[in-house]
Amino acid sequence: MDIADLWPIVGLSLQVALCAVLLSVLVAVPLGTWLGLSTWRQSTWVRAIVYTGMALPPVVVGLAIYLLLSANGPLGPLGWLFTPKAMILAQTILGIPFVxxxxxxxxxxxxxxxxxxxxxxxxSPIQARFAVLREARGGLFLAVATALGRSMSEVGAVWMVGGNIEGHTRVLTTAVVLETGKGNFAFALVLGGVLLIAAWVLNLAVLRWQDRAIS
Amino acid sequence: MKNSPASEVTSKDAATNHAEARLPAAAGRAGTDLARSEAAVYRLRNVERKRSDDFRLDVDDLTIDRGEVLCLVGPTGAGKTTLLSVLSGLVPIDGGRLWIAGHASHEGPLPLAKQRTIAAVTQRPLPLLGTVRRNVECGLRWRGDGERDGECDERNGARIEELVDDVLARFRLRDIAKRSAKRLSGGQLQLVALARALVLRPDVLLLDEPTAALDPARVALVESLLADERSRRPMTVVWATHHLFQARRVADRVMLLLDGRNVETQATESFFETPSEARTAAFVRGEMIY
Incomplete structure (x- = not known):
């Protein structure tokens, strides 16, 4: 691999991470709002499940999605296995408990x-919920930043469901593992640096957005 | 002022009392007389609301007329805040019957359109993120006065701006309009809370100790603004206060609550001069009756 191959990998890494965060937010923000405002006593059980979800091992999620999407799995006909769609699905599932x-x-x-x-x-009741969310938006930005970090740095699940196929499903984290395995430590370190810079740029964007929204 | 409850008099009360001559209370009362009509805004029959295991609001019979000012007095924990929350229509009752603007509680939740004729200022108002101006205009935006389909219509937007400018000027908040509401003092926040309720021009205004954190001059300002508003249009006000002097200045009727029960509701002069209940007389004298 040379430096010219880097840009598609960076692009796919960002695409997978951003799509997964967006999907996580769409699912998890309404759910988190409902749980946060819930006076339903049994919601403690659901909260415990959410916190447990934060400890989900990525490889277990990867395995579960692999089985679902494999040719004999219930979602096999979708043909998503070893595609970026499967990687986004895995990252979304991993991000949802955090958000x-x-x-x-x-x-x-x-x-x-x-x-x-x-x-x-x-x-109205809906406007009141949005007003509460608006007051809680510092936490919402933290949720986005956390999901983004988790998504950018995750390797186990995306490897299992994406397959690390060059030019197709290879992302920065899987490329680091591959190059390390091949003994290309210098290039692996460069990839790691690029990963950190990409995460820093994304977090900077989130923080600037947050500052503007809260001021 | 007769029957002054000496033990209730604080320096703030005293100062405000001296300022009474400057208050447009009489004008407010005259306006009230004009504005009052026979139609009742609220009717409560054996209304119960359980606040905790050891406290239950239990109001046997109460009617509040359109355009009147009813002051709720009573010791801390007597149920004033609970009664106000029930009157807001946002809190369900546990028993009895409650009619708000003709809507009966057993018919289901108060429709949003009727809900929006009521505005409330709570004992500890919470600032929303953003400036004082944004806090004052938020209710107008929620009610749709200025927004259509989420987009701010230019003409209505200008109307909101005009209404907000007017209320900010009346409450002397223009200088701090651009300041973050989170950085206000308790008194300033209380004024903002009153401004954001009054800008809505509600038919019913529920006030829970709205001047507790204000200096005497601001207390006079608030009383004057409310009297002025009521001289222009019929606005029902239910006002919980610990200040008997204030109740005497602003109320058409006064209600004494003790342990969640309506001890006595009387026209203001009768309440203070010739109460029918011994407990009311003791309370007015400033004696501990709880």
């Missing part, structure tokens, strides 16, 4: 009375 858990905690930390106060100013 849900952090959103849930951030929303629960908003004073309980706030919902009553905004309803008393004419907000």
């Amino acid at each position: 849900t858990g952090i959103t849930m905690t951030a929303v629960a930390a908003v004073p309980e009375d706030l919902q009553f106060q905004v309803r008393a100013l004419g907000a």
